[in-house]
Amino acid sequence: MPATRRGAVAFLALAILLAALLGFGAPRADPLQVPIPLEGTRILPVLATRGMVVTEEKSATGIGVEILRQGGNAVDAAVAVSLALAVTLPKAGNLGGGGFMLIHLAAPEKTIAIDYRETAPAATTADVFLDAEGRAVAEKSRDTGLSVGVPGTVAGLALALRTYGSGKFGLSDLAAPAIALARAGILVEDDLADSLPKAATRLGHWPSSAKIFLNPDGTAPARGTRLVQDDLAAVLERIGSEGERGFYEGPVAEKIVAAVRAAGGRMTLDDMKSYAAIERVPVRGTYRGHEIVSMPPPSSGGVHVIELLNILEGFPPAKAGYAAADLHLLAEAMKLVYADRAAYLGDPDRVAVPVRGLGSKAYAAKLRKRISPTSVLPPAESRRLDPTPYESAETTHFSIVDGAGNAVSCTTTLNFSYGVGLVAEGTGILLNNELDDFAAAPGTPNAHGLTGGAANAPGPRHRPLSSMTPTMIFRDHALVLVTGSPGGARIITTVAQIILDVIDRGMNIAEATEAPRIHHQGRPEVLEVERGLSTDTIALLRALGHEVRVRGAWGSAQSITRMPGLLLGAADPRHRGTLAAGH
Numbered sequence: 001m002p003a004t005r006r007g008a009v010a011f012l013a014l015a016i017l018l019a020a021l022l023g024f025g026a027p028r029a030d031p032l033q034v035p036i037p038l039e040g041t042r043i044l045p046v047l048a049t050r051g052m053v054v055t056e057e058k059s060a061t062g063i064g065v066e067i068l069r070q071g072g073n074a075v076d077a078a079v080a081v082s083l084a085l086a087v088t089l090p091k092a093g094n095l096g097g098g099g100f101m102l103i104h105l106a107a108p109e110k111t112i113a114i115d116y117r118e119t120a121p122a123a124t125t126a127d128v129f130l131d132a133e134g135r136a137v138a139e140k141s142r143d144t145g146l147s148v149g150v151p152g153t154v155a156g157l158a159l160a161l162r163t164y165g166s167g168k169f170g171l172s173d174l175a176a177p178a179i180a181l182a183r184a185g186i187l188v189e190d191d192l193a194d195s196l197p198k199a200a201t202r203l204g205h206w207p208s209s210a211k212i213f214l215n216p217d218g219t220a221p222a223r224g225t226r227l228v229q230d231d232l233a234a235v236l237e238r239i240g241s242e243g244e245r246g247f248y249e250g251p252v253a254e255k256i257v258a259a260v261r262a263a264g265g266r267m268t269l270d271d272m273k274s275y276a277a278i279e280r281v282p283v284r285g286t287y288r289g290h291e292i293v294s295m296p297p298p299s300s301g302g303v304h305v306i307e308l309l310n311i312l313e314g315f316p317p318a319k320a321g322y323a324a325a326d327l328h329l330l331a332e333a334m335k336l337v338y339a340d341r342a343a344y345l346g347d348p349d350r351v352a353v354p355v356r357g358l359g360s361k362a363y364a365a366k367l368r369k370r371i372s373p374t375s376v377l378p379p380a381e382s383r384r385l386d387p388t389p390y391e392s393a394e395t396t397h398f399s400i401v402d403g404a405g406n407a408v409s410c411t412t413t414l415n416f417s418y419g420v421g422l423v424a425e426g427t428g429i430l431l432n433n434e435l436d437d438f439a440a441a442p443g444t445p446n447a448h449g450l451t452g453g454a455a456n457a458p459g460p461r462h463r464p465l466s467s468m469t470p471t472m473i474f475r476d477h478a479l480v481l482v483t484g485s486p487g488g489a490r491i492i493t494t495v496a497q498i499i500l501d502v503i504d505r506g507m508n509i510a511e512a513t514e515a516p517r518i519h520h521q522g523r524p525e526v527l528e529v530e531r532g533l534s535t536d537t538i539a540l541l542r543a544l545g546h547e548v549r550v551r552g553a554w555g556s557a558q559s560i561t562r563m564p565g566l567l568l569g570a571a572d573p574r575h576r577g578t579l580a581a582g583h
């Protein structure tokens, strides 16, 4: 990069970072011109009139808002936020993973899905995760180089920016705040301080990771210490100046491939060079007069949120409060949907996924007939399957709406918290273990307890099935809700419940975000409920025949609702450091 350009980028980075750090995190005077229809509600969303960003990490939110303030559109802000999260939320924000970005353009009215899911290396075979007896070996798909998919994030962000960015910012401009943070160091606080100790053992397996993220004795750095990521800053600089080629070819690609192969994987330089993000047509459905637009396969999220809502549409709307009768119907519908997920969903470029059939009202009516209001569905033959063996759910979601009504709903992941835990030496890039999302063997649950079969088998350049569900809701063509969440298998049910709480129960988005969640995925035959649901309700659900397990919180929904002249944002309180902010 020429010296003058480098100086300008450094100045812009500093300006964005300073504005972001000074301006956000503290309450601001509200410049609202319109009446606020929220009186009497128990929890209030954050309000703004011109633009809103909601992420899991407060400095990333600040950077996104500053890009909007400087005239960037929602896509510009999304690219800056994604790159910032790769530095500030290393458990899930990433360069070494993948994701899905739903983009809505206000004019001309259009919604696009960008698929930057990781792909299996070309040398991947259907038996890659099996032992000599044909049994799935979990360690292979979770803890070794075989688990690492070719990362998609950089290609996805580059595609989104060149096609749908405002044109006012280049990749180097949008990478600049992330580079400044990586070089100056970030404080180990909030979710970083919460998540690092839990990941210390996994990170400690790899010296290249331990030297960045751990103390010399292998413990996690104390709250308040500074985490500097110089190698990551250098890679971000290269991406800024060379674009995606700076990642998929040359020294960065060489280091990634070397790290994966040294860890037992099969990735090649050709796999990296051949990676392409794909623009797809979103899936669409309706729910009580609203249009649902969401991520198509290789996500199962959009298809199954629509299927679930279609089943529920034939029942009366869920009432305020959480009546056991309503939760029972919801849980039964969830079981049916996850059974379809296991049977039909996979990479749409490899198998025919019956998207229209699964999303049709007629099919939902047939499924609805199987649900009884007074008893549970007969147990599947899988009753004796163990519950989810590994409960990581560390993906991240952010939502953005700009002043022109353009929006981004983006979910991105390394799969496990900090992915496979391996940093490719000399890059600062944490690598994913996304290939565990394949069905390693038919019927064997993955780390999220999800099963599958031939439709989601590992294979050369296949994309593993995902549950990530970036979603938007429209009413009479007007965007009214942008939402999504991490949560592994629980993503689909979390997003569906946000939608039900807003549409059926009339909650504002902060109430819907905070509300207790339930989850049933058929296998295991367990209805999970978050602590906070009334014990009376739980007793009624047990009386109906549910095996209820009360457990800690899950998900981290970051959402925005939109009404004329007003944006209402809610960051999920389940994680420290999340922030909704606007201008």
Ligand code: GLY
Residues within 6 Å of the ligand: 395, 413, 414, 415, 416, 434, 437, 465, 466, 467, 468, 488, 489
């Ligand atoms: N790795 C979690 C998902 O994509 O659903």
